[in-house]
Amino acid sequence: MQRYFAENAVKENVFHIKGEDRHHIVKVMRMKEGDKFICVDPSQNSALCSIAEITDEHVASEVVQWIEGSSELPVNITIVSGLPKGDKLEWIIQKGTELGAHRFIPFTSARSVVKLDAKKSVKKAERWQKIAKEAAEQSHRTMVPEVFAPLDLMSLLKLSGDFSYKLIAFEEEAKQGEDSVLYRTLSSMNKGESLMIVFGPEGGLADNEVSLLQSAGFLACGLGPRILRTETAPLYLLSAVSYHFELMG
Template identity: 40%
Template sequence: MQRYFIAKEQFENNEVRLLGEDAFHAVRVMRMKAGDTFIASDGEQRVVLASVREASSTEVVAAIAEELPQNSEPSWSVTIAQALPKGDKMELVIQKGTEIGAYSFVPFQSERMIVQYDGKKEAKRLERWGKIAKEAAEQSHRCRVPAVEPVRSWRELVKSIASYDLVLFCYEREGDAAEGVGIRQALNSWSSNRGSDTSAPSVLLMVGPEGGFTEREADEAEAAGAIIVGLGKRILRTETAGIVGLTCLLYEAGEMGGV
């Protein structure tokens, strides 16, 4: 069933209203008419089943038929920190990361970035990335839309490491240590040091650019508290690494259903 994320102000009494692009999509793309149903969420506290009363390409008015449980969100809050990749690769990371269960995304600048960062275009990029996150959250029936944060410098990202319960730094080591410590090993070690704390953690997953992280960046991240991990024997593309790392994390957390 189609899901829409709408502003809290669009919930009024026992009705919800779809406006703008959402109304156009509902009527022109989904062909909704009176009596059809959809799911609406404010992205925070409410998820409802709504039945269309009136429909036009500019506004859809629907009656709230049922309050629905919010049970599609992972208990672990995993943020993907992705070094800015070239082209539209960031869009893929956001789309697939949202579908899998990422909590938020932090694009950042790194030494070996191929793309030239242009701060003047950031507002437009963030708007585009936010729209992709919203559409992916609707498609995958998330209860909230992951935030896409403004682009950070490397220094800003390193300073933020202390604010997370666990930080994993994806790094391709050379030679005999090419595989590095795996995510399962890192989680086991981290869990044993937590003692009796069983609360769901906030996790930062750091992914480098096409050229990978530098040794200096790895040293700085580790000194700030990050755990250096490998993602296996094969070299992954930058847009693949975060998706794989996120999937491994949520699998180990028991968040991938019956897989």
């Protein structure tokens, strides 16, 4: 069933859907009064709703039944990606959203081929956020992951102080068979805690970047015995988190 994220909380048992979502309901899905869809409020509560009224400004959808349960990971995972080439970051955001990521932070790494100025960064971030929203609707999430405009390393280090755990996916550790750091980290995490994990661009992280991250409390970890591409590694990590917290129990 189609799912939409409401910008405002329910009022008198009715959600008012506006903007692009209203256009999608009316012009793309061609829904009529009485048709039903899922609406998610800003507090991540989901409800089965029925269209009560369609106007030029909004779609008024009345709550039929609130839906129990959540599809969210029990821990908050922030994926930090050194800016990759082409549309790889879009792929990471789309698939990472489907796999349960809480937040995406691109950063301008020393070995990033792509360089974005402030204007392009804002425009890109708007597109990335739209991709995350559409993927969250498709995968029946109860929240839309936040997507940052690209940060430099110093800004990233400052932001990292807010996280419970911090890791670097470092291929040198993978080559040495060091996968226990990831296991120990996930085993130590409790529900609601946060993990920030940094992935390099195609050329990997520079030695000085790894040193600065480690000085800020990041631990280097491997992701198994194979060397993964920059767009594959975040998806491996999220799959491992899902298995550890959602399937092992």
